[in-house]
Amino acid sequence: MRSLTAIEELRLKVLTKNSVELTLIEPTETGLKKSIMDATGIVRNYLKEKSVHDYSVQNQGPQDKVIIEGSFIGEFKLISSKVSLYRPNTKKGDPRIWFSGLGKYANANDILALVWYSDLLYIMNLSQLPIEDLINSSVVNPLKDVVEDIQRDELSISNELLVMLRKVAQKPVLSMVDADTSVGRTLETALGIDINSSKKPDYKGIELKSFREKRGNRKTLFAQVPDWKLSQFKSSAEILDEFGYWREEDFKLYCTVSAINRNSQGLSLKVNSDINHLIENSDKPKVGDFVVWELEQLHSRLLEKHKETFWVSAESKFEDGKEYFQYKEVEHTKKPIVSQFDILLEQGVITLDHLIKRNSKDKVVEKGPLFKIKPNSLDLLFPPSEKHMLI
Structure with a gap:
């Protein structure tokens, strides 16, 4: 064309x-x-x-x-x-x-x-x-x-979800499990949304992202494995074997990787705009650059996952040793600015988390890699958002 x-x-x-x-x-x-x-x-x-x-x-x-x-x-x-x-x-x-x-x-x-x-x-x-x-x-x-008509349909779906969220927020909800991910799983269950591993948005084209407030937690954008064909390492198992460590009975690699500094495992990211690659690098001379993501693929994942997103904050409360979530506020974003993604990677605003573990059956489980954005930085990646109080 x-x-x-x-x-x-x-x-x-x-x-x-x-x-x-x-x-x-x-x-x-x-x-x-x-x-x-x-x-x-x-x-x-x-x-x-x-x-x-x-x-x-x-x-x-x-x-x-x-x-x-x-x-x-x-x-x-x-x-x-x-x-x-x-x-x-x-x-x-x-x-x-x-x-x-x-x-x-x-x-x-x-x-x-x-x-x-x-x-x-x-x-x-x-x-x-x-x-x-x-x-x-x-x-x-x-x-x-x-x-x-198109705009009316879009608005009707977001309003529908907002009404559902306000019903859930009428009282604290008991956490489903004792895990960091429980804040999201609990909300989806309360809304009647099936929990699955699909990469598609959660509710009629709208992605739901929940987080505990007052923790300063980074917000997860999406998960995406490297392009193994372009990478020196060909699996998460190889990454774990090279950089993993023992924590009690688990051999794991749970760490954050940034483009602005190396972590304790000696890992860092670098953006090569000339060939449109995001590269993860080790300070071990025998390893060097070991995995690669194509930036176009990361852009596609961002657009696929966050065409429209509800970022839901929750206050975490404990009663009798049990955690409850009081869902309080929604930030509604649309259509991320893809050109900003690479810049935010270079600036360390967007980082990557490895969540790799070898379980008791000697099977390697990878829950990531997760691409996350720093708290209070959504406006660097998305056009002006709308905020709605739930209570």
Whole structure:
């Protein structure tokens, strides 16, 4: 796809600011003449993430073509379209997409924004449509209606969760287990949310992160193992064997690693922006750089996990030797600023925690590595947030 013009970039920012998730595609002159377009990687990923279509499991040939409903957004009306998703028998079945009636809506090399909402694929011409004027117009128009519906849906889910949290916060809740993670597990159980190891957000697209207040604890952003193919060490077991230590009956490596200093195990992080890698390094000459994360992968995890997040603080109270949580406040963040992530790594604001242990069955268990951000630093990574008192 070609580079966006200044006006197209501005229009894209307006849509993003209004919480519209989208992907972009560019019809070529040849494509318009032949009624055919390549379904590029970003288009395929978007359709898959939205559970619209997965080209990777689609067979080749016209008999397996999938047709979905689409609609071109004009300044004053919507124009129906049939969207074809298919893999031809020729050219190794390269994924294709086509919109019926596209030739009347767009010129060659216009940039189109695709938006999946309410079981319909909306197509808007980013090159021609006055996006900002239409959204801010006092006159009813199709784009304004769609954007307002999307925003209303987003707000309804966050309000729904907020009501649920306020019910839980009416009285202290007995901790489920004696562990640092209990503050989150207890809240999810009280809300009726299944506890699992999924990397997806917890509640209808909203991630829940709970923490005990007054501890100055760092907040967990996400967990992500290194890219073992790029790394000298090929498993968490190798890391444990090299840097682990005995604590009573456990052989473990529980430590924080930062880019601004070395920890007691001699470990530190470094960001190599030239090759877009985060590298963990040991001061042992025979080891040196031993594991690698691709920064793009970390960015993807951040965006996947924290598109929208409720950070819930709880007061910890003890009665008769048992811990209770009084959930008190929510900080609501949206859409992290990915470009800040690397800077905060370099500044030691975002750090990494190893949580590796060999259990009694000689099995290595890795609960991380966890990427965490210092307390009171969310505003360095996220746009302005909203705070809500629960009690």
